[in-house]
Amino acid sequence: MKNKTRFATTIYLGIAIFITLGCQLASQTQPAPVSDPASDTEPAKPPTDEPTETPPLELDLSSAVLTLEDLPPGFEEYTLEDMGMTIEDFGEDDFQPEEVFVFINTQDFQMVFGFNFLLAKKLEQAAFDVGISQPDVTLPALINGIGSENVQDEKILEGYDDIGEKQIAMSMIADMEGTSVQVDVLMFRRDIIGAMVLSMNLEEQTPIITIHELGQKLDQRVKENLQAIK
Numbered sequence: 001m002k003n004k005t006r007f008a009t010t011i012y013l014g015i016a017i018f019i020t021l022g023c024q025l026a027s028q029t030q031p032a033p034v035s036d037p038a039s040d041t042e043p044a045k046p047p048t049d050e051p052t053e054t055p056p057l058e059l060d061l062s063s064a065v066l067t068l069e070d071l072p073p074g075f076e077e078y079t080l081e082d083m084g085m086t087i088e089d090f091g092e093d094d095f096q097p098e099e100v101f102v103f104i105n106t107q108d109f110q111m112v113f114g115f116n117f118l119l120a121k122k123l124e125q126a127a128f129d130v131g132i133s134q135p136d137v138t139l140p141a142l143i144n145g146i147g148s149e150n151v152q153d154e155k156i157l158e159g160y161d162d163i164g165e166k167q168i169a170m171s172m173i174a175d176m177e178g179t180s181v182q183v184d185v186l187m188f189r190r191d192i193i194g195a196m197v198l199s200m201n202l203e204e205q206t207p208i209i210t211i212h213e214l215g216q217k218l219d220q221r222v223k224e225n226l227q228a229i230k
Contacts, residue, residue, distance in 0.1 A: 059192075070214075072209055087100060105208060110207055113198055115195070119189065125194075151173070160212065165190050181201065195222055197211065
């Protein structure tokens with residue numbers, strides 16, 4: 001369990017790097033304010049009341065996660081405490097996941113985990129979309145978080161257009177304490193919810209449930225959650 005926990009932590013670091021880069025790129029795409037040439041000659045106008053910023057949404061995303069019902073028999077659910085982590089270990093201070101889920105099949109060695117984000121602000125949605133639409137940024141960020149010297153055969157996966165409104169799927173082989181592990185990652189956004197699911201299994205082993213199946217099931221949970229909160 002200790003080895004799995006250490007590797008899971010590095011995966012989350014890669015996701016945090018991805019989110020940070022996405023926010024930076026999205027902010028760079030915002031149009032710069034255009035100055036008014038007449039402003040230098042016209043007298044200043046009296047100040048007006050600035051519109052108040054809409055307070056952040058407080059929505060319950062606890063159902064927008066995978067559950068044991070979504071997985072084949074043999075998986076067990078783990079808490080963050082079981083993994084030696086807390087919610088504060090993930091993301092930036094002002095951009096942390098709402099919910100985290102972890103499932104492990106110890107007999108056949110497959111680990112499934114992920115989290116969701118509330119993307120209430122347009123900039124947050126844009127950050128997610130930028131990372132998804134630029135795999136040349138997303139994949140290196142994830143690999144750097146894991147440790148590029150231990151990663152090989154990294155690639156972008158195709159055929160995931162049926163999941164979310166925006167999506168990106170990635171696969172790689174990573175060295176975990178001398179054992180080659182296949183790591184598949186899927187990130188997607190649907191409306192105001194961003195989600196990630198990751199699957200790990202031994203390199204030569206066929207996963208009990210594929211990352212595509214996991215993504216479809218998670219997307220269905222997200223859609224059900226959106227219907228409930230709107």
